[in-house]
Amino acid sequence: MNRPDRLIAEVGTAELMGQIGRAAREAARKIALVAPEQKNEALLAAARAIRNSSPAILAANAKDVEAARARGTTNAFIDRLTLNESRVAAIARSLEEIAGLNDPVGSVIARWQRPNGLIIERVRVPLGVIGIIYESRPNVTADAGALCLKSGNAAILRGGSESQHSSHAIHACLVEGLKEAGLPEAAIQLVPTTDREAVGQMLKGLDGAIDVIVPRGGKSLVARVQEEARVPVFAHLEGICHTYVDKDADLDMARQIVLNAKLRRTGICGATETLLVDRGAPAHYLSVLVKALLDGGCAVRGDEATQQVDPRVTPATEEDWATEYLDAIISVKLVDGVNEAIEHIARYGSQHTDAIVTNSTETAEEFLRRVDSAIVLHNASTQFADGGEFGFGAEIGIATGKMHARGPVGVEQLTSFKYVVRGTGQVRPA
Amino acid sequence: MNRPDRLIAEVGTAELMGQIGRAAREAARKIALVAPEQKNEALLAAARAIRNSSPAILAANAKDVEAARARGTTNAFIDRLTLNESRVAAIARSLEEIAGLNDPVGSVIARWQRPNGLIIERVRVPLGVIGIIYESRPNVTADAGALCLKSGNAAILRGGSESQHSSHAIHACLVEGLKEAGLPEAAIQLVPTTDREAVGQMLKGLDGAIDVIVPRGGKSLVARVQEEARVPVFAHLEGICHTYVDKDADLDMARQIVLNAKLRRTGICGATETLLVDRGAPAHYLSVLVKALLDGGCAVRGDEATQQVDPRVTPATEEDWATEYLDAIISVKLVDGVNEAIEHIARYGSQHTDAIVTNSTETAEEFLRRVDSAIVLHNASTQFADGGEFGFGAEIGIATGKMHARGPVGVEQLTSFKYVVRGTGQVRPA
Numbered sequence: 001m002n003r004p005d006r007l008i009a010e011v012g013t014a015e016l017m018g019q020i021g022r023a024a025r026e027a028a029r030k031i032a033l034v035a036p037e038q039k040n041e042a043l044l045a046a047a048r049a050i051r052n053s054s055p056a057i058l059a060a061n062a063k064d065v066e067a068a069r070a071r072g073t074t075n076a077f078i079d080r081l082t083l084n085e086s087r088v089a090a091i092a093r094s095l096e097e098i099a100g101l102n103d104p105v106g107s108v109i110a111r112w113q114r115p116n117g118l119i120i121e122r123v124r125v126p127l128g129v130i131g132i133i134y135e136s137r138p139n140v141t142a143d144a145g146a147l148c149l150k151s152g153n154a155a156i157l158r159g160g161s162e163s164q165h166s167s168h169a170i171h172a173c174l175v176e177g178l179k180e181a182g183l184p185e186a187a188i189q190l191v192p193t194t195d196r197e198a199v200g201q202m203l204k205g206l207d208g209a210i211d212v213i214v215p216r217g218g219k220s221l222v223a224r225v226q227e228e229a230r231v232p233v234f235a236h237l238e239g240i241c242h243t244y245v246d247k248d249a250d251l252d253m254a255r256q257i258v259l260n261a262k263l264r265r266t267g268i269c270g271a272t273e274t275l276l277v278d279r280g281a282p283a284h285y286l287s288v289l290v291k292a293l294l295d296g297g298c299a300v301r302g303d304e305a306t307q308q309v310d311p312r313v314t315p316a317t318e319e320d321w322a323t324e325y326l327d328a329i330i331s332v333k334l335v336d337g338v339n340e341a342i343e344h345i346a347r348y349g350s351q352h353t354d355a356i357v358t359n360s361t362e363t364a365e366e367f368l369r370r371v372d373s374a375i376v377l378h379n380a381s382t383q384f385a386d387g388g389e390f391g392f393g394a395e396i397g398i399a400t401g402k403m404h405a406r407g408p409v410g411v412e413q414l415t416s417f418k419y420v421v422r423g424t425g426q427v428r429p430a
Numbered sequence: 431m432n433r434p435d436r437l438i439a440e441v442g443t444a445e446l447m448g449q450i451g452r453a454a455r456e457a458a459r460k461i462a463l464v465a466p467e468q469k470n471e472a473l474l475a476a477a478r479a480i481r482n483s484s485p486a487i488l489a490a491n492a493k494d495v496e497a498a499r500a501r502g503t504t505n506a507f508i509d510r511l512t513l514n515e516s517r518v519a520a521i522a523r524s525l526e527e528i529a530g531l532n533d534p535v536g537s538v539i540a541r542w543q544r545p546n547g548l549i550i551e552r553v554r555v556p557l558g559v560i561g562i563i564y565e566s567r568p569n570v571t572a573d574a575g576a577l578c579l580k581s582g583n584a585a586i587l588r589g590g591s592e593s594q595h596s597s598h599a600i601h602a603c604l605v606e607g608l609k610e611a612g613l614p615e616a617a618i619q620l621v622p623t624t625d626r627e628a629v630g631q632m633l634k635g636l637d638g639a640i641d642v643i644v645p646r647g648g649k650s651l652v653a654r655v656q657e658e659a660r661v662p663v664f665a666h667l668e669g670i671c672h673t674y675v676d677k678d679a680d681l682d683m684a685r686q687i688v689l690n691a692k693l694r695r696t697g698i699c700g701a702t703e704t705l706l707v708d709r710g711a712p713a714h715y716l717s718v719l720v721k722a723l724l725d726g727g728c729a730v731r732g733d734e735a736t737q738q739v740d741p742r743v744t745p746a747t748e749e750d751w752a753t754e755y756l757d758a759i760i761s762v763k764l765v766d767g768v769n770e771a772i773e774h775i776a777r778y779g780s781q782h783t784d785a786i787v788t789n790s791t792e793t794a795e796e797f798l799r800r801v802d803s804a805i806v807l808h809n810a811s812t813q814f815a816d817g818g819e820f821g822f823g824a825e826i827g828i829a830t831g832k833m834h835a836r837g838p839v840g841v842e843q844l845t846s847f848k849y850v851v852r853g854t855g856q857v858r859p860a
Contacts, residue, residue, distance in 0.1 A: 106799075120821075232662060372459075402555075402641060403642070403834045426688055427689060428816075
């Protein structure tokens with residue numbers, strides 16, 4: 001038995017996880033206060049370690065891939081899991097990019113003076129300990145660990161059993177970086193067991209040791225986390241994103257945006273799943289858009305009107321409006337203007353990302369104001385729903401909740417704040 | 431039986447609370463989008479109704495006070511419960527002040543342009559539905575309801591059975607204001623039953639209808655809410671606040687700050703409970719501060735050194751360092767400089783509010799940076815821990831958690847945000 005397995009056999013998963021939680025809390029207290037340079041040193045050293053360990057990481061990854069093949073998993077799954085030289089280099093580069101971001105900790109968000117002379121500042125501080133529960137993508141180990149460190153938080157990473165060898169090899173490089181920079185190794189811990197009980201323990205918060213959980217993976221993982229977690233969760237269950245083409249849209253712009261929003265990548269959460277077209281638009285709008293999608297290799301499931309424009313369109317059922325395809329499939333519906341579009345999105349959407357295409361500023365503003373989603377766009381593709389595209393440098397995930405974090409969650413949203421008040425002897429009047 | 435009691439008898443508390451939740455969610459959708467003027471109209475009309483209904487409110491309050499007296503509750507409790515002409519006028523004035531605050535909804539927190547021309551705005555939006563669970567203070571009905579409305583949120587108020595008549599009379603005025611302004615009455619609902627089961631239902635979130643819970647009351651209420659709630663909670667369990675007097679403090683300033691921090695009002699959460707004095711300070715510092723407290727009518731429980739300076743000092747036990755007295759009692763300890771002060775606060779504090787008195791900028795900055803509390807002050811009284819004193823106009827409570835809200839929770843922190851992205855046809859490159 002290896003060390004963690006021996007520990008589990010001796011003391012059980014609960015004790016192992018408790019130790020991890022306490023170590024993380026202790027590490028969090030330390031890294032909350034270290035200088036930006038020291039954290040960056042750790043990230044850059046980790047990037048070097050990743051590059052130097054590329055053969056070892058690829059060998060570990062080969063084991064995971066082999067096991068996955070033996071289990072007969074899907075090609076999409078194998079693709080997410082597989083690393084190669086260039087993917088390993090991208091992981092190292094990503095660590096360097098995170099090192100290059102502005103350090104959020106200690107930055108002054110707001111500053112004002114009171115009539116009594118007190119100067120009040122709102123200053124960013126780390127959240128504490130962040131638990132990340134993820135599935136097959138090995139790069140999450142590096143990205144999530146690095147984003148937590150950059151924002152002064154300790155990370156407890158729990159990767160999927162499918163990617164365990166890859167994750168351990170990458171995690172070893174992160175630990176090397178922490179050691180080189182003189183930071184506590186427990187700042188980024190990888191749960192050393194694939195026992196599912198460990199996830200349950202994390203969702204309960206490890207006796208107050210975990211401040212927030214970020215799940216990264218498919219809908220069933222996120223659903224379990226949202227259902228069972230007794231600590232805050234930054235997540236989106238799904239991205240049922242809409243693009244609404246208004247009667248005042250430029251047809252050519254609409255066509256380009258719709259094709260990009262649906263087909264640039266079909267497997268990301270910001271991909272459009274439903275196209276809504278204004279009944280008041282010129283008749284050929286619907287047909288041009290639908291044919292462009294069909295010709296682009298997209299299956300179209302439409303309402304009555306949409307079925308009329310092309311024989312390749314199949315009927316949409318009630319279920320289609322509530323489905324995140326994550327595939328080259330789109331549902332299409334004719335609606336009575338921006339109001340019905342907004343109502344449709346309120347009913348079937350997932351408060352993730354929704355877009356309007358129109359040249360009417362008035363209609364656009366109505367849509368932007370009333371659609372209750374994390375991201376609303378005017379004349380742009382829903383595929384911009386991404387921390388990198390927002391300029392955050394990197395994201396740990398996208399959240400659709402309204403508590404604390406919303407939309408792409410970058411290093412700033414992995415922080416809290418405190419009030420720093422500077423006086424000259426002020427006392428509060430009776 | 432009155433209407434709610436009949437409803438409970440017929441369908442049970444769960445169904446009643448479910449109806450309240452659904453009505454709140456529906457109202458929240460509407461008031462999230464109304465203009466600031468309409469919300470202010472409702473608040474001003476409610477203030478007028480409070481003034482006009484003063485006799486009815488006082489009569490209702492008299493019933494509550496009488497019942498409390500009959501139960502033999504403490505004088506402090508009776509004082510918190512009792513209204514008079516001037517307290518009713520203060521409630522009305524408070525509504526007017528909240529109407530006068532800047533409307534947070536729709537305000538642009540940040541705005542930037544991406545190299546591809548996209549303009550991204552971070553815009554405040556309401557959180558949704560806020561549940562407030564409170565005890566004896568009848569004014570919470572008006573303040574909490576008004577702060578929720580101002581920030582575009584629906585409120586579900588659950589007052590204590592002790593103040594039920596007062597709360598109903600005040601709530602009726604709020605509803606009158608909503609009606610006059612043409613806003614949905616369900617925007618501010620008062621749970622019409624004192625069945626404790628209703629609280630349990632609220633803590634479970636009413637099937638997703640409640641977004642956040644704010645408890646207002648004693649430690650046992652807050653502890654129950656924090657323990658049982660399955661939705662986010664904005665709260666502080668207790669305020670074990672510290673004032674640390676450094677060797678480089680001005681003694682006169684320190685004396686004034688310590689007296690104010692402890693004795694201005696002893697029953698508020700920002701009152702100092704422990705005085706820490708630097709062992710390196712001139713010997714008379716400790717004695718001057720302790721005697722000033724004793725002479726000011728404060729009981730002092732001290733460590734060995736503190737017991738030496740005055741016979742009136744009684745010994746502090748380990749429990750004292752972890753006690754929120756909320757009374758004219760203070761614990762006093764000599765510490766080895768700012769480091770031991772910070773360690774003591776980390777061990778015994780409640781991450782609420784802590785202050786340092788020193789003329790050394792370096793020592794002050796060390797304290798402000800390392801003390802992990804919602805509010806840290808330099809050369810000022812801990813009693814400034816208050817939304818009004820921060821310039822927020824009013825607060826719904828003070829939070830010590832790090833998620834979303836922290837410190838005094840005013841209208842801004844009762845909002846979330848969304849990203850509004852304006853483009854000119856941008857699509858995301860492959």
